[in-house]
Amino acid sequence: MRKFNYLVLNEWLKLSKKRSFFVPHVLLILLPLLLGYMIKAFSEESFASASEFTAVMLQPTGIGQVIAILAIIGTAGIVSKEYSQGTIKFLLIRARSRMAILASKYVTVLLFALSLTAVAAVAVYLSGAIWFDVGGGEAGIRDILFSLLYGCVYTVVYVTLAFMIGVLTTSTGVTIGITMFALTLDKVVIYRDFYKYFLFPNINLSVYHNNAAPLPGMTLGFSIVMLAVYLIAFLLAGFVVFRRRDVA
Template identity: 30%
Template sequence: MIGLFKNEMMKIFSKKSSWIYIAILVIGVVAGAIIYDKVYGEPNENWKSEAQAEIVELQTGLAEAPEDEKEFYQSQIDEKQQFIDANINPTEKVSWHFMNDVVFGLTIFVTLFTVIVCSANVSAEFSDGTIKQLLIRPHRRWSILLSKYVSVILYSVVMLAVLLLAGYLVGILFFGAGDFSMKSIVYTMDGQKEVAIGTQFFTSILYFLPSLLMVMTISFMLSTLFKSQALAVGIGIAVLFFSSVLGGMIIFLAEKFTWVKFLIFPHMDLTIYALQDKILQDVTLPISLTILLVYYVIFMALTFLFFQKRDISI
């Protein structure tokens, strides 16, 4: 089993594309830091007095505004007042702001590259005609497939680790280390929320991991279902990008049809729980994790059962 795993890891890292994906992540971090630095620049030390002056202007506008615009003016006043009350300078950016605003956003590329590698993992063996050579070895089919699955998991972990390490080092270089417990204001469906930026980042990453695993598992399943590498990769990428759209539609439909909340798509992005406690109605994190676990077991069972029975004739 260990030999199979080592062989699969060698296959992955022997491909130029695997190293190109890692290089893209590092380049993305550096480019993101340059842009982020240009956008925010030096912090404004007079932010509080300027915010207070803006509140006065907004209060004047609120008194004169028509009824349908009053809510907007009030929300702007509340937003600026919250920064003042918490003594949080919204123009001050340290490395942990960069990690939250830029590095975490780049995790979409980790997911994308994982989908590409995963979707092609088994289907490429059929496309290249190497599947027979693989299966004539004295190993059970399930162990061969498991070694492929674990190797892709490890590769995705490597990509994520490179992204986080590069983000942290580049963030320190451009913005300074900053205080891990420094407070910031984030925006949720329920309004503004005060958080510690370091804790917020790692909480988001923690909630990102189940989502990454599910997308990877779906892509791996597709790789075993289709002999065409291009078809497997294409469908895998489509699932990645349309899952968020379908999730949004299902959340809307859940108000009328209770059963749709048990579909997988609203639960594919758990990072929303880093900002709020529920995603729809009475659906909380434990419920989402339970639903994902059920789908995970189903997908893995289908993957291994289909591969066990699959005809390897080419």
């Protein structure tokens, strides 16, 4: 366990030393301020409190989607750049299993996404407190926590998809391109029974918050099971390919 923690720490240090590491965090601080100002200026009655502003903005249809995009861009090359820079050979020479090395990279991806989510949550609430009343409104801490949960699920699924594509293609550009294309597809709804088994109608769990469903017959439990199946499939594909790939 200590060796694995060292691998995660090493991966985190490699990621945090990049010049681009703090850029998405800064963007997630400035974006809520800008959005709050624009809403306050042009549609002041849209939100009655900072809690309402936060609960809405953190959902996958708002800044929650921005978090996913920034997490994908920030970590898309965590595996593929090891191949393009030729450092993968040196990484595998060390007395560490391939599974432990790849697992440490995946944990680092999740930690990066979590750091973005935490920064965004604080920034959104403070922005709401600046532009709107702190008290009042119908939304409370429960609504904020649910929005955070929906946003985290949304982000984790997409960064896991990007992680798998990065392992399979060993190309940062292809990884970002395919994952961004997938992000556009989750807005498409095909009203056919078979479509509910696809990833995209299940990924935004926030639709169930108001007792709605993406397609007839779908439930929150069904979507959770489908997302779990996809996550397991993405991880299995990535780990199996990484374990068997020849890097000589």
